[in-house]
Amino acid sequence: MVKSASMLPSHEKTRDQEEEIILLGAHFSIAGGLHKALLATQEYGCTALQIFTKNASTWRERGLSSQEIDQFQAVKKESGIRSVCVHAAYLINLASPDQGKYEKSIKALEHELIRSSQLGIPHVIMHPGAHMGMGEDKGLQRIAEGINKVFDRVPETTCRVLLETTAGQGSNLGYTFEHLAAVAAMVEDDKRIGFCFDTCHVFAAGYDLRGEVAYGQTMKAFDDTLGLKRLHVIHLNDAKKGLGSRRDRHEHIGEGHIGLEAFRFIMNDSRLKAIPKILETPKQKDPVDCDRLNLERLRGLVHHRAHSSFVAIS
Secondary structure, eight states: OOOOGGGSOGGGOOHHHHHHOOOEEEEOOOTTOHHHHHHHHHHHTOSEEEEOSSOTTOSOOOOOOHHHHHHHHHHHHHHTOOEEEEEOOTTOOTTOSOHHHHHHHHHHHHHHHHHHHHHTOOEEEEOOEEOTTSOHHHHHHHHHHHHHHHHHHOTTOOOEEEEEOOOOOTTEEOSSHHHHHHHHHHOSOGGGEEEEEEHHHHHHHTOOOSSHHHHHHHHHHHHHHTOGGGEEEEEEOEESSOTTOOOOOEEOTTSSSSOHHHHHHHHTOGGGTTSOEEEOOOOOOSSOOHHHHHHHHHHHHGGGOOOSOOOOOO
16 A cells, blocks of 8 residues: 555655645544554544543543653654644633632643643643633633643643633633733743634634635734734634534534635645644544545645545535
8 A cells, every 4th residue: 555645754755745744633532542543643644633631521630651651752753743732621611710610720731731741742722711700801810820820830841821712602711812812911921822723613703714805804813913923723623603603513624604615715824834733523433434534625625626526424
């Protein structure tokens, strides 16, 4: 079997192939070990990857053994993966008015930064938090205070925290670029903070991506408010709900309200070329491998190549 350029180890790539590399991947499971997600990227020909480092649905923390760390590093080197990022547990809410949950959230983020640093992963993505009736201004301040506490407690960690754009569902903060800018401005060590742009979330929050003009306006707003130089990861998800719905519902690429053309803009925007792009679309293996199909759709948009087989995912 002849390997595609995206599956070749980095030392086997030609100069032309190096220039064509797209940092594209998906969120893969760590069931059976952290390194299993890296092995999955080889199967899908990915150059980027997002993982959890623990069970994301529990507060229970875990430490990493030296064997786990060594195995992860060895498989990563062998796989040729260019970019790995971590998504923090969804339970974390640094805007929570409940002091017990707030402290749990701080502790959980501390552990996440420690694990990610041990694995050599540079970016930890987190949802800013939900104010739960406390009010947006107080919630944003509480998020920043929580991040400052975490950075003070684990100064030796090497990864950057990326605040993710949100849809604004319920009392979730981060649905405007100004929200994220306000938090970042209150973080004392601003070199350790950055941003993650989620296409479904920004669209649901009211930022249009459809059409060249709308796309340009949204990206300009992001750049003016937050700075594209501080954008380190992009989540590629279509949206089940309409513009401004404030509903966080991901859809397969090209099958939602955002539509395929917006993803063509993103995949061909030279300003975004070096930024890892990660799928978080619904998972399905049979009868259609959705990750594979969504990745193929995105690759097919690069350099305006036409899609010859647009298959609907049921």
